[in-house]
Amino acid sequence: MTDAASDIPSGKTSSFGFRDVDAKEKVQMVRGVFDSVASRYDLMNDLMSGGVHRLWKDAAAAKLNPRPGETILDVAGGTGDMAQRYAKMARAAQARRGEPGASNPDASVIVLDYNAEMIMAGVQKGGEPEMSWSVGDAMALPLPDTSVDAYSISFGIRNVADIPQALGEARRVLKPGGRFLCLEFSRPTASAIRKAYDAWSFHAIPPIGGLIAGDRDSYQYLVESIRRFPDQKTFKSMIEAAGFSGVAVTNLSGGVAAIHHGWAI
Ligand SMILES: C[S@@+](CC[C@H](N)C(=O)[O-])C[C@H]1O[C@@H](n2cnc3c(N)ncnc32)[C@H](O)[C@@H]1O
Numbered sequence: 289m290t291d292a293a294s295d296i297p298s299g300k301t302s303s304f305g306f307r308d309v310d311a312k313e314k315v316q317m318v319r320g321v322f323d324s325v326a327s328r329y330d331l332m333n334d335l336m337s338g339g340v341h342r343l344w345k346d347a348a349a350a351k352l353n354p355r356p357g358e359t360i361l362d363v364a365g366g367t368g369d370m371a372q373r374y375a376k377m378a379r380a381a382q383a384r385r386g387e388p389g390a391s392n393p394d395a396s397v398i399v400l401d402y403n404a405e406m407i408m409a410g411v412q413k414g415g416e417p418e419m420s421w422s423v424g425d426a427m428a429l430p431l432p433d434t435s436v437d438a439y440s441i442s443f444g445i446r447n448v449a450d451i452p453q454a455l456g457e458a459r460r461v462l463k464p465g466g467r468f469l470c471l472e473f474s475r476p477t478a479s480a481i482r483k484a485y486d487a488w489s490f491h492a493i494p495p496i497g498g499l500i501a502g503d504r505d506s507y508q509y510l511v512e513s514i515r516r517f518p519d520q521k522t523f524k525s526m527i528e529a530a531g532f533s534g535v536a537v538t539n540l541s542g543g544v545a546a547i548h549h550g551w552a553i
Pocket of ligand 1: 425
């Protein structure tokens with residue numbers, strides 16, 4: 289796997305939860321978090337969100353609109369939740385077009401994650417025939433320029449040590465006209481939602497993480513990392529600065545999560 293951490297300039301800092309740490313160090317720290325939680329990751333997502341993360345992922349997959357014959361890259365793909373949706377949706381669209389064949393080809397969905405433990409948990413869960421798995425870094429994608437039709441990253445970008453670098457890589461690998469989509473926790477738009485969400489995040493999630501995944505600290509990091517992530521407007525500007533066009537935001541559950549999507553033109 290390409291080690292993008294070695295390309296991060298010395299002295300650059302990045303947030304690790306509420307702390308600022310050396311960006312190179314963050315890469316190893318985040319790896320440790322997901323090594324630790326990998327085997328209970330899917331169960332924890334359901335417990336933390338009451339299953340709502342599935343609806344957010346459905347909405348994001350529908351927005352990406354996977355089609356037969358496309359190469360779709362799901363970065364920080366973890367256990368393959370998004371990729372499974374893309375593969376099934378592209379296959380359903382293929383079936384609507386008629387017999388699969390040269391003029392109606394299969395999609396290819398690549399799950400890329402820098403954490404082999406998460407990939408292994410996904411492989412054990414089982415995938416779809418269109419899916420392939422790859423260990424790699426969002427900041428140094430092991431793919432040629434203009435090689436994918438759609439790029440997605442779901443609940444991954446806030447963990448990346450150098451977000452502009454990862455967005456630049458997304459822009460590089462997308463074909464002209466390719467789609468970019470990011471699903472991430474964001475800022476609730478109403479203060480009542482914000483208060484309830486804060487109470488749940490800080491008082492319930494770390495103890496549940498301690499009980500179920502045996503790792504309270506990792507879930508404390510995840511909660512803090514959500515608060516440190518830029519709000520909808522700021523993140524939209526970052527995507528535009530990476531060279532994407534037509535960037536738009538769709539809030540989910542009152543802004544608890546948001547989909548940012550745009551085009552590589
Ligand atoms: C919260 S999980 C999200 C997994 C999956 N996308 C989902 O929505 O369920 C975050 C994932 O990002 C991965 N990750 C963090 N930094 C990464 C990087 N620089 N490159 C690739 N994957 C990264 C972690 O290993 C982890 O699997």
